[in-house]
Amino acid sequence: MIRVVLPAHLRALAHVDSEVQLEVTGPVTQRSVLEALEARYPMLRGTIRDHTTQQRRPWLRFFACQEDLSHEPPDAPLPEAVATGTEPYLVVGAIAGG
Amino acid sequence: MSKVRVLVGTRKGAFILTSDGKRENWDVSGPHFAGWEMYHLKGSPVEPNRLYASQSSGWSGQVMQRSNDGGKTWETVGNKFTYDGVPGTHQWYDGTPHPWEFKRVWHLEPSLTDPDTVYAGVEDAALFISKDGGQNWEELSGLRGHGSGPHWQPGAGGMCLHTIILDPSNPSRMFIAISAAGAFRTDDSGKTWKPINHGLRSQYIPDPTAEVGHCVHHIAMHPSRPGVLFMQKHWDVMRTDNAGDSWQEVSGNLPTDFGFAIDVHAHEPDTIYVVPIKSDSEHFPLEGKLRVYRSRTGGNEWEPLTKGLPQSNCYVNVLRDAMAVDALDKCGVYFGTTGGQVYASADAGDTWAPIVRDLPAVLSVEVQTLS
Numbered sequence: 070m071i072r073v074v075l076p077a078h079l080r081a082l083a084h085v086d087s088e089v090q091l092e093v094t095g096p097v098t099q100r101s102v103l104e105a106l107e108a109r110y111p112m113l114r115g116t117i118r119d120h121t122t123q124q125r126r127p128w129l130r131f132f133a134c135q136e137d138l139s140h141e142p143p144d145a146p147l148p149e150a151v152a153t154g155t156e157p158y159l160v161v162g163a164i165a166g167g
Numbered sequence: 168m169s170k171v172r173v174l175v176g177t178r179k180g181a182f183i184l185t186s187d188g189k190r191e192n193w194d195v196s197g198p199h200f201a202g203w204e205m206y207h208l209k210g211s212p213v214e215p216n217r218l219y220a221s222q223s224s225g226w227s228g229q230v231m232q233r234s235n236d237g238g239k240t241w242e243t244v245g246n247k248f249t250y251d252g253v254p255g256t257h258q259w260y261d262g263t264p265h266p267w268e269f270k271r272v273w274h275l276e277p278s279l280t281d282p283d284t285v286y287a288g289v290e291d292a293a294l295f296i297s298k299d300g301g302q303n304w305e306e307l308s309g310l311r312g313h314g315s316g317p318h319w320q321p322g323a324g325g326m327c328l329h330t331i332i333l334d335p336s337n338p339s340r341m342f343i344a345i346s347a348a349g350a351f352r353t354d355d356s357g358k359t360w361k362p363i364n365h366g367l368r369s370q371y372i373p374d375p376t377a378e379v380g381h382c383v384h385h386i387a388m389h390p391s392r393p394g395v396l397f398m399q400k401h402w403d404v405m406r407t408d409n410a411g412d413s414w415q416e417v418s419g420n421l422p423t424d425f426g427f428a429i430d431v432h433a434h435e436p437d438t439i440y441v442v443p444i445k446s447d448s449e450h451f452p453l454e455g456k457l458r459v460y461r462s463r464t465g466g467n468e469w470e471p472l473t474k475g476l477p478q479s480n481c482y483v484n485v486l487r488d489a490m491a492v493d494a495l496d497k498c499g500v501y502f503g504t505t506g507g508q509v510y511a512s513a514d515a516g517d518t519w520a521p522i523v524r525d526l527p528a529v530l531s532v533e534v535q536t537l538s
Binding site: 077081112116117119120 | 200201202203224225226227228229230243246247249
């Protein structure tokens with residue numbers, strides 16, 4: 070079971086109030102986790118990754134195990150601790166705005 | 168008895184204000200979509216409980232919402248806005264070519280006849296249509312494909328398509344406006360478009376009478392007289408009597424003709440409203456006095472409406488989509504400010520009172536008159 074922590078505004082959009090738990094089949098990568106997330110919560114499509122390019126939206130970052138994975142290749146394996154559910158995969162909103 | 172529902176989009180959520188036909192006591196619902204920028208909400212004229220809303224944020228981009236119960240509950244619909252074909256470039260602020268990039272939906276215009284059909288005006292400027300209640304969106308690319316597209320340039324607020332007006336007497340005719348390209352008309356349901364900017368004069372562009380490049384802020388029409396349009400341009404209030412083929416200035420005795428919002432009385436096609444703003448660099452009312460100006464002669468002769476509006480130390484703005492009218496008798500007029508007030512007049516502008524005073528900055532106001 071993969072654990073995903075979303076920023077507050079995306080939790081509200083997805084109607085969840087805590088971290089999300091997902092089943093991911095096959096290799097656990099950023100792409101497979103985000104695809105499983107969007108399949109379960111279709112309202113999140115386009116809000117984390119661009120619909121067409123699949124690029125991360127610029128004001129969001131991806132963290133796990135105290136590392137910034139935002140610039141890692143989408144098909145690179147995520148840390149074992151994320152794959153086993155020990156540690157969450159975090160989608161983090163930039164500190165910005167007013 | 169009739170009811171009024173006011174749909175308010177703000178920088179940090181949406182609010183729905185409801186009252187009976189007296190328009191004295193108001194219920195306030197919201198914030199809906201708290202924390203998100205709500206550029207625009209609008210209801211279907213044929214099915215008033217069908218609402219569409221544009222929800223966006225710098226973090227997560229565009230989300231579209233639809234309600235079938237007048238805003239009590241909402242469902243997320245499609246947010247995939249893909250330009251048709253190779254998007255090409257428009258001009259950037261410095262005059263260099265810049266790729267067309269979708270940023271957000273500024274304005275939603277539901278069809279006059281079909282609750283599942285809705286138009287969306289977006290930034291970077293383009294017009295999209297959904298025929299399935301907002302699930303799927305298709306660009307009407309004839310507009311952006313008009314030969315002038317590569318010369319369009321953004322205004323300070325971005326290159327946005329912010330005004331969509333459907334002609335109730337001619338289903339094939341539609342008007343749109345873009346900052347800062349100008350106004351355009353289609354007579355074939357969006358396949359081809361014609362710039363309708365003859366008569367506009369803009370000193371801030373190299374050729375003040377150019378075919379495109381004018382910063383049109385908003386356009387309003389009375390449905391009984393669809394060939395007559397009123398425009399608040401960056402500077403100048405304008406009028407056309409031939410569906411945009413030519414415009415003449417009707418600023419008349421306005422103390423300043425800069426502004427954003429403009430609207431037409433529901434029952435008097437020659438009664439129009441604007442909110443004069445001091446200048447393009449000082450986006451607040453002259454002398455700190457919030458005054459709506461009304462013309463009962465289709466322009467040129469204007470009277471200030473001040474009763475109930477702050478007449479000192481008021482430095483808010485009223486944005487382009489933040490004024491609307493109801494269809495009751497007497498006509499109600501509503502506008503929202505960047506200071507978070509929504510003012511209403513139940514007597515066609517003679518007197519005003521705030522419905523709410525402390526919302527986030529108001530981006531848009533739409534009104535539904537419900538039986």
